[in-house]
Amino acid sequence: MSSVLRPASTGQDPLIAGDYRPISSHLAITPPVSVVIPAMNEAENLPYVFKTLPSWIHEVVLVDGNSTDETVEVARSLWPDVKVVKQRGKGKGDALTTGFQAATGDIIVMVDADGSADGNEIVSYVSALVSGADFAKGSRFANGGGTDDMTFIRKLGNWALCTAVNRKFGARYTDLCYGYNAFWRHCLDKIELDCTGFEIETVMNIRVVKAGLKVQEIPSHEYLRIHGTSNLRAVRDGLRVLKVILRERSNRRALRRRPQHSPLLDSVRGEVS
Numbered sequence: 218m219s220s221v222l223r224p225a226s227t228g229q230d231p232l233i234a235g236d237y238r239p240i241s242s243h244l245a246i247t248p249p250v251s252v253v254i255p256a257m258n259e260a261e262n263l264p265y266v267f268k269t270l271p272s273w274i275h276e277v278v279l280v281d282g283n284s285t286d287e288t289v290e291v292a293r294s295l296w297p298d299v300k301v302v303k304q305r306g307k308g309k310g311d312a313l314t315t316g317f318q319a320a321t322g323d324i325i326v327m328v329d330a331d332g333s334a335d336g337n338e339i340v341s342y343v344s345a346l347v348s349g350a351d352f353a354k355g356s357r358f359a360n361g362g363g364t365d366d367m368t369f370i371r372k373l374g375n376w377a378l379c380t381a382v383n384r385k386f387g388a389r390y391t392d393l394c395y396g397y398n399a400f401w402r403h404c405l406d407k408i409e410l411d412c413t414g415f416e417i418e419t420v421m422n423i424r425v426v427k428a429g430l431k432v433q434e435i436p437s438h439e440y441l442r443i444h445g446t447s448n449l450r451a452v453r454d455g456l457r458v459l460k461v462i463l464r465e466r467s468n469r470r471a472l473r474r475r476p477q478h479s480p481l482l483d484s485v486r487g488e489v490s
Contacts, residue, residue: 238250238274240343250323251277251278251320251325252276252325252326253325253327254277255316255329255330257284258285258286259288260288260291261444262331264295265332266331274339276300277296277298278299279299282307282312302316306413308415309396310410310412310416310417314410314417324343324346324401326399327397327398327399329396332442333441334437338435341353345435346399350432351404353398354432356436357437359391359434361436362436363439364438364439365438378394378458381459381462382462390434391434393419404425404428420465
């Protein structure tokens with residue numbers, strides 16, 4: 218995964234050579250980066266979202282959740298090459314899964330469409346990935362992060378759920394229910410995404426740990442939604458997250474109870490040895 222190029226100071230512009238994409242005047246990368254944005258009736262917020270996206274990203278994939286406003290038209294006016302994918306199902310999890318399938322980049326970044334995420338932070342996520350991480354997880358509570366959008370009750374619930382995941386799965390997360398993340402495409406081969414709602418982030422966070430992937434938290438600041446109201450419901454979605462944690466814990470116990478030796482397991486071990 219060593220995909221970083223540090224241009225030499227030769228007097229020429231090294232950032233126009235080959236397939237490298239400039240991140241700064243001293244750093245460029247070769248892996249294409251796809252930004253996946255699930256959106257439903259977010260036409261008023263998209264200008265704030267798109268203006269912070271770095272110019273060096275490979276593509277923007279907008280998953281339209283059957284919007285009744287001008288979400289698609291605004292997206293195309295702001296980013297002419299945007300890839301628009303119509304969502305067939307419902308829910309944030311379904312939208313993200315649809316976007317992941319449509320993305321072509323080696324690195325995939327998840328960004329909300331409400332204006333709460335700063336696209337300028339993408340460089341931090343990508344830097345962590347090209348430096349060796351498999352999954353770069355945004356955290357509002359890591360040193361340097363913050364949030365303008367969480368009530369005390371939501372912070373308390375997030376802390377409780379995060380603590381449960383850390384204890385049950387051996388993680389070291391400071392934040393759990395946050396949708397600003399990035400990862401190498403190969404992570405999708407190791408985690409099965411089978412949920413449709415806001416619990417999608419928790420499922421991903423748990424399963425990357427269970428898969429033994431290298432996770433690095435990235436301090437991130439969450440801003441207030443600019444226009445409209447969120448579809449998130451703290452109690453309802455908190456209970457869904459709790460059910461996910463309990464289900465994943467039960468699945469882990471079931472795997473532990475399986476026989477340690479079998480012809481199939483031995484053959485698999487032989488293939489990877």
